[in-house]
Amino acid sequence: MNSFIYDIPVRVYFGEGQIKHLGEEVSQYGRRVLLTYGGGSIKRIGLYDTVMEELQKAGMEVYELADIAPNPRIDSVRKGAQMCKEHHIDVLLAVGGGSTLDATKFMAAGACVDHDPWDFLNEKWAPIVKALPIVTVLTLSATGSEMDCGGVISNPETQDKIGRLAPPMLPKASFLDPTYTYSVSRYQTACGAADMISHILEVYFNMEQDLYMLDCFMEGMLKTIIKYTPIAMAEPDNYEARANLMWTSSWAINGFVNGGKQQAWSCHPIEHEISAIYDITHGLGLAIITPRWMEYCLDESTVSKYVQFAVNVFGVDATLPPMEIAREGIRHLSEFLFKTLGLQSTFQEVNIGREHFSTMARKACGGNILPGFKHLNQQDIEKIFEMCLN
């Protein structure tokens, strides 16, 4: 069992109407704020007006950067970092989903250096030692960016999609008001759930010995997602469902359930290669890959973890033979993702063919080995892609 340092000093304002604290929170970092957001949904739901009102009441000087795209691009980051420098920004306020938050984190870091922000992510891997303070207002439960210090940025020129964690990019505070997710579509709600499930399973499927307590927490989060996603899809303004999904999205990936586990992730790096090329919704890509990856990694040496998963999360009969329990667990998960949530289940359905399999697989393993629950080489990943085809 490995040692670890737990350190997540994000202040979270959780619940309906907590936005009333926005002004006092943001203004403690200075007077000049860069407000970042995506495609305008925050205007449709009236959140933009509320945020502006709170900022004005607090006497903030507001600069704006809109149109941050899903799978956010390095161009937005460059623009935001530039604006921070030009306008002597004191604090960044990201209002949106994971894409807006992720991009804003790298803007905040980029504002503190002279080089191109892409150097944080390319082979230069420039150090991230400082970032302007970041506050977030979340409108989509999925990536957990509101309570972690990481982000993923795409570079369409190089067909790269690269993630990085750096403590200075941890938000100072995040506002989680479940009502801001009422307008999230059935489809995006489902994709968000798939993303959260994957965050948990990337940590849960691990043969390193770690704290049983954390396994219990992960099982609890999986049960929460399984219980409430269908409710949120059927009743978009069900507060209880949206609230449970929202708080789960943060805890699924803020580092707490990691404990001392060192093992690298598998499905995320694989999916990133797909969405670097195809611009598929991240959660959907994960939904398609995850059950196949589970199937591919199942053997006598790993079966015990699958048994725990199937019994504790889906209530599979613990008296069956282990391999049968394990397969039942995978079957239940697939049914949840593809029947209950109605997500597309194959590459074929989303128009992904074999053409880039070998490139994507090579990139995912860095031309060598993708370490994780089971270490995977290029051939392994290509086989998993084949399983996803239809």
Add this chain to the structure above:
Amino acid sequence: MNSFIYDIPVRVYFGEGQIKHLGEEVSQYGRRVLLTYGGGSIKRIGLYDTVMEELQKAGMEVYELADIAPNPRIDSVRKGAQMCKEHHIDVLLAVGGGSTLDATKFMAAGACVDHDPWDFLNEKWAPIVKALPIVTVLTLSATGSEMDCGGVISNPETQDKIGRLAPPMLPKASFLDPTYTYSVSRYQTACGAADMISHILEVYFNMEQDLYMLDCFMEGMLKTIIKYTPIAMAEPDNYEARANLMWTSSWAINGFVNGGKQQAWSCHPIEHEISAIYDITHGLGLAIITPRWMEYCLDESTVSKYVQFAVNVFGVDATLPPMEIAREGIRHLSEFLFKTLGLQSTFQEVNIGREHFSTMARKACGGNILPGFKHLNQQDIEKIFEMCLN
């Protein structure tokens, strides 16, 4: 469902050997440290020497206050606050269990005011707006003081035992090394477990609607305690068991599982009146009271929560009639506390008679109503005491 603010910026160094970070952590607050501890067990296990070595390596000037008693007294607090003022202390380092940590918190607050620290706890309820920085090294898994901003102090002169929460008293960092709990006796391990169970049940038994996710987490912690306490009692140096209990002790009471629940606690205020007079171990007092309190509060309006508890924590057959499931849950809990852990199960066994029942009950409800899962008046509490007798 109520809103809430989540804000627990304690840095936790978890695992064997993490003490190597002690010097860098403590020295960032200044050079003059007040080291506080209890009856000398930290010398027996060699921890005292390790701590001194780390502090010296970091160039700290160390002042010491030893002999902080279980159910810590206001006298220790007064002495510590005085020492902080005299020696211009920059940071307090509490090494021990909950008693040492609790007392140290009020010393840190007392160091910043001119009045008697008891004024923080008596009817004056003096504001706590500042405290010197506190770092803790934990040697007993029970009270959760290492990750919360509260403490409980006794005043033998007035026979009062009073608790208070105040954000400035939150530790900056806590060192949780499970090996430091290897020497905790079977009996204290059991009492610590009973304390943790009570912390969880005080929040769990609640009819306010709150996040299902948090219920899952609480059930996970209860299962963790039930699984690992007997192991830690049988094999005191079982790292896995000690580690699970240690991290659970923090999360059982750091405020996270509260979510937006407003409901006050019941068993703790009742137990505090007992240990204010009898100096019984806090966890043991809670063990005796809790199942009786559960029994007393069970009725048609509350039974659903008992059913959830019995089924999810103890695997009681969910198809039985609800009242039967509820009673089975209480029976399982009693069996765990009094058979598996071997704790004394009645007041009689610990020499508590009826003589102070009415005084203790009156104090527990402040002469009026003790609000909680079920509101209890003096008579109710006396009835619960009667149930505890034998």
